[in-house]
Amino acid sequence: MKNIQEQIHAIPPEMGVYVFYDQNQKTLYVGKSKCLRKRVQNYFRTPPTDPRPFIPHLQQEIHHIEYTLTDTEKEALLLEQQLIQQLKPKYNLLFRYENGQIYLRLNPNHPFPRLEICRQIQKDKKLYFGPYLSRSDVRKILDIAKKYFLLRTCTNQEFRQRKYPCLQYQIQQCTAPCVGLENPKDYQKKVEEFLQLLKGQPHSLLQKLQDKMKLLAANLEFERAAKIRDAIASIQKLQEQQKVVLNSHKDLDIFAHATSPKGIALHVFYVRYGKILSAENIFCATQEKISTFLEAYLGHYYCKNVFVPEEILVDVLPASTLGLKALLKEKKGKSVPILCPKRGVKKQLIELCAKNASAQLQTMEKQYHSTVSTLEDLQRLLGLQNFPFRMEAYDISCIQGQHAVGAMITFELGKPLKNLYRHYKIRTVSQANDFAMIAEVLQRRLRSASTLELPNLIVIDGGKGQLNAALKVLENYAIQGVDIIALAKARKKHHNSSCLERVFLPNHPTPIPLQEGLETTHLLQRLRDEAHRFALAYHRMLRDRAKK
Incomplete structure (x- = not known):
């Protein structure tokens, strides 16, 4: 000291x-x-x-x-x-988890722009819409763009290389602008109509569609009329999910909180074009002052490549706003006020946001402490020397040694940290040798130990052979203080019976069977299955690429 x-x-x-x-x-x-x-x-x-x-x-x-x-x-x-x-x-626990926001991006300078998904807003001349927190909402929008507005879905490279219309043209979900079957002006008109929907201004668009549907029905073109009817229904359903909260078309981010002795719950409304586009909940087990917490959270959030609104509303002003306001002004190109409204519509929005934070606080607290309890149970069950706050799982995917890949996924407090996921293309093993492949992947991971923090627990997908291969690597790199286990999938012994999932531990001659239905079992299975999914997706990508 x-x-x-x-x-x-x-x-x-x-x-x-x-x-x-x-x-x-x-x-x-x-x-x-x-x-x-x-x-x-x-x-x-x-x-x-x-x-x-x-x-x-x-x-x-x-x-x-x-x-x-x-x-x-x-x-x-x-x-x-x-x-x-x-x-x-x-x-720095508050900033370790990605918020999973999704944006839709469109390049207005392209003669035939494509609507695509992205995770960050870049400093370019493209249009961005969002954030969306639900992938299902994004799929609905993309589905409307493809089915009813016939906007292209192919990449720019595919668009340039296309010589003949693709399957989307054959099933009447694209007009094949890639091969010159649509006029750029007509395509741009469809894009402008669709942008009205994304900007929350679909009224004139819906009126045009209804007029067109009636005209087609009058001309006895019932199939085309039915397609427009379905488009109208989809757009109306999408608009019902977005509550109008402002008479103006302002963009706002609204933050309000609820506290308890166990932590802080922060609820966020993302208002775009006067409507609540999406909402998000954040929970942090801390007893910090809310003004200090909010200063740290807002600084972290807006430092990333996210959309900066015209105004930010809060129920408590951050401890300091000078640095944050300077950052926002640089990113937005103009001053962005951070306000704590005391009356009017904006005050009502803050109160609504705070009400949602209070409603979510109990649920989020319960989830947080349930996760901690599950991890403590796992530590006791397996006799781990560390609390498994951070866990890494490894898996191998290949077919007879071909296109062999390894994958590492990371969980913290039972949550996936996808920004720390890693793929490994196997370089030194040419035959189907799971043990050698696991060893190679772990060696390459440990070489980055100086820049990437080691976990509390390593989970290997496999049995005793895979565990021994991994232990030898840890010994060679003189890694101490890290728990390691191997999780073997359940195998059916007979037609009507099965054995339980088994955990292999170092220096234990027999595996520990995992009881079905327990949260500890579910957590390990989720970890193993996520590693398997991630490895398999990379393997399939390499295999498909090799076929082309």
Whole structure:
């Protein structure tokens, strides 16, 4: 502790970003502050003044402190988020999970633009719509675009290389603009009509469709009239899901919270063109002040490539907004006010958002603590030395050694961290040898241990042979303190009987059978099945590519 106090005394009382490391040079935590020395001192007060539950563990693990001075809050905010994404600190838990937002993108400069899905907004001249949190909503929109507006679905490369109309043209879900069977002006007219739908202004479009349907019915073209009728029904159903909340066509992001002794629930409304497009719930097991929590969350969220609205509404103002406002102004090209409305329609929206946060808090708390309880049960059941906060699962996929691939997936607190999923194309094994393939994949994973934090538990899909191959790799790399198991699929012994899933442990001669129906069993199965899905998808992609 004396060494730590000397390091703290050497930190200047200025604005910047601090990083805590353990004795193995692993990053523990990244933060920012207007006064670095005062902020870092708060972590070591006795008794602790910081209520966050991980602080006692953090105090014990800190070995040395590094810092970087910045001139403005905006620079500190950007540097903090950059270091969090780069170093993956152990205790920056709030920012480890992706929010899973989906955007629809359309390039208006292309003579025949295509509607496509993307995860981030780029600085280009394309149009973006969203965010959508439900893939089913996105599928419905894409389905309407293809079936009723006949917008192309092929990639730009396929579009350029096409010489003959594809199957979509044959089934009357595309007009084959790729081979010159549609005029660009007619296609652009369809695109403009469809954009009315995405912008929440479908009234004139619906009127045109209804007039066209009546005209076709009058001319006894009932099949075409029925198709337009179905389009009208699909558009109306989609619009019913989007509640009108503003008379204007403003874009707003609305944040409101609910708290309990166990954590904070944050509810978000994404309002686009005056309608609630989607909503999201976030739960964090923390006792931070809501103003501090909101400052950190908003800074992290808007540092990513997401849509920046015209206004941001909150029920409590963040502890500091200078850096955030500067960031928003740079990304939007103009000032974006952060408001805490006290009356009127916007106040009603905040109250509605807060009501949803309160309703979700109990459910989200229950889910969080149920997950923790399941992980504790798993630790006791398997005799693990670590609480399995972070788990990695590995699987191999190949057919007789051909197009062999490995996959690694990561779960934290029972949730998938898809930004840490990894594919491995097998390089050193030419024959069907599952043991050697597992060894190669694990070796390549451990080479990146300096940049990618090691898990608490490694799960190998397989039996004792795969486990021994993985153990040998861990021994060669002198990896200690990481639990490892192998999960073998259940096998049918006889026609009417089956044996349970089995877990193989190091230095245990017999496997542990997993009882069906338990949450611990379901968690391991979900982990194993996700690794299998991810590996199989990559294997199929390579196999299909080789056929072309």
